[in-house]
Amino acid sequence: MAMKLVVVGAGGRMGRRIVALAVESKRFEIVGAVDKADHPDTGKDIGVLAGTEKLNVPLCASWPTGAQVAIDFSLPEAATKTVEHCAANGISLVIGTTGLTSAQQEALKVAARKVPIVYSTNMGVGMNVLFALVGKAAAMLGEDYDIEIVEQHHRFKKDAPSGSAMTLAQNICKATNRPYPDCLIHGRSGKEALRKKGEIGMHAVRAGDITGVHSVIYSTLGETITLNHTAHSRDVFVHGALRAAEWLQGKPASLYSMADVLGIK
Numbered sequence: 001m002a003m004k005l006v007v008v009g010a011g012g013r014m015g016r017r018i019v020a021l022a023v024e025s026k027r028f029e030i031v032g033a034v035d036k037a038d039h040p041d042t043g044k045d046i047g048v049l050a051g052t053e054k055l056n057v058p059l060c061a062s063w064p065t066g067a068q069v070a071i072d073f074s075l076p077e078a079a080t081k082t083v084e085h086c087a088a089n090g091i092s093l094v095i096g097t098t099g100l101t102s103a104q105q106e107a108l109k110v111a112a113r114k115v116p117i118v119y120s121t122n123m124g125v126g127m128n129v130l131f132a133l134v135g136k137a138a139a140m141l142g143e144d145y146d147i148e149i150v151e152q153h154h155r156f157k158k159d160a161p162s163g164s165a166m167t168l169a170q171n172i173c174k175a176t177n178r179p180y181p182d183c184l185i186h187g188r189s190g191k192e193a194l195r196k197k198g199e200i201g202m203h204a205v206r207a208g209d210i211t212g213v214h215s216v217i218y219s220t221l222g223e224t225i226t227l228n229h230t231a232h233s234r235d236v237f238v239h240g241a242l243r244a245a246e247w248l249q250g251k252p253a254s255l256y257s258m259a260d261v262l263g264i265k
Contacts, residue, residue, distance in 0.1 A: 003249065006032035006067040006091070008082050009074030010046055011039045011059050014096075017238045018071055019050040025242060030055050032070075036078070037061035067091050069245045073237075075158075076100050080107060087111035092248040094118045094241050098163030112255035116248045120258040121163030123240030127214065128258045130229045132265075134168050134216050135175030137227060145218040145225075147172060148201035152213040160204035161186070164214055169200055172216075 005022055009015040010033035022028040033046035039059060047055030063085055069092040072082045076099045083104075086093040095108070098121050108119055122128065138147060151165040166181075173180035178198060185195075186202045195201065212231035217224060231237070240258060247261045258264075 002027060002029040003245065004029050004031045004066055004068045005245065006030075006034060006063060006070040007046070008034045008070055008072040009078065009097075011035040011041050011049065012073070014073040014234055014237065016046075016050040017234050018073065018241060019046055019055075020052045021235065021238045022242060023047065023050070023052045023055070027246065028242070030057050031067055032064035033057050033059045034061065034063060034082075035059055035074070063089075069094065069248060071095075071241050071245055072097055073241070076104065079104055083107055083111045083117075086117075087114045090115060092116050092245070092251070094123075094244045094248065096120060096123045096237065096241055099159035100163075109255055113253055115253050116251040116256065117254075118244040118248060118256045118258065118261060120240075120244075121167045122212075123237045123244065123258060124212075124229070124231060125240055125243075125258075125262060126236070127164060127229050127231070128240075128262055128264060130214065130216075130227060131164075131167055131171055132259065134227060135171040137216075137218060137225070138172045139175045141218050141220075141225070143176075143198070145220045146195060146201075148203065148217040148219075150203045150205065150213075150215045150217065152205040152207070152210045154209045154211065155206050157206060160206070161202050162204065162212070162214070164212070165202060165204070168214065168216055169202065172200060 005028040007015050007018050041059050043058050045054050046057050046059050047053050072095045074097055079097045149165050149168055151162045183199050184202050185199050215228045217226050244261045
C-alpha cells in the first residue's frame with residue numbers, strides 16, 4: 001500500500017523533485033504539499049508544478065489529515081513548525097533541511113521521543129559513505145597530514161559552510177580527538193595566515209548551478225590524498241530521502257540518521 005506523504009517546502013526546487021520522483025516510484029501517495037502562505041504558486045496543483053500528472057493536491061500553507069510521513073527540505077525558519085506538527089500528530093519525519101540551530105536540533109531530539117525521525121545534513125547514499133570514511137582516513141594517516149575541506153554549491157545556497165561539510169569536520173574531529181568547532185579555520189587571509197598544527201581548513205565556494213561537491217584533502221610533505229563526492233543532480237538527495245521515508249515505516253520513535261537507514265556502521 002502506498003505511503004501517504006506530505007512534502008514540506010514543496011514549491012521549491014527540491015520539493016518539486018521529491019513530488020515528481022515519489023509519484024514516479026508509485027510507492028507514495030502525495031496527500032499534502034506545504035509551503036509558506038505567500039508562495040507565488042499557492043493554490044496550484046503540485047503535480048502540475050512538479051511536471052508530473054495532476055494530483056488534485058494544491059500547494060498551500062496548511063497540513064492535510066491522514067498523513068503517515070513527511071519529508072522536509074524547506075528553510076530553517078520553517079523546520080520548527082514541521083517538527084512540532086509531526087510530533088503532535090504522529091507523523092514520521094525525514095528532514096534534510098540544513099542550517100538548523102542548536103536549539104532546533106535539540107527540539108528534534110525531543111520530538112523523536114514521540115515519532116521516528118531521520119535527520120541528515122545530506123541524504124545522498126554516496127555522501128553518507130564519505131561521512132563514514134573521512135574520520136577513519138584521518139586517524140590512519142596521523143597528525144603529520146594537514147586536512148582541508150572544500151565544498152562547492154550553487155549561487156542560491158544560503159548557509160555556509162554546508163551542513164555536509166560540517167558533518168565531515170565533526171566526524172574527523174571525533175576520530176582524531178580534535179576540539180570541534182574550535183579547530184576549524186574558515187578561509188584564510190592576511191600576511192600572517194600560516195596553517196597551525198591540528199587545524200582543519202573550511203572553504204565554501206558558491207557559483208553558478210553547482211549541485212554539490214565536497215572534497216576532503218589530506219596532505220603532508222611528499223603526498224596528497226583527496227576523498228571527493230560529486231552530486232550530479234538533486235535527484236540523488238531525493239532518492240535517499242524517499243528511501244529513508246520507506247525505511248521509517250513501522251520504526252519506533254527515535255532520532256535516526258542516514259547511516260541507520262543504510263546500515264553503515
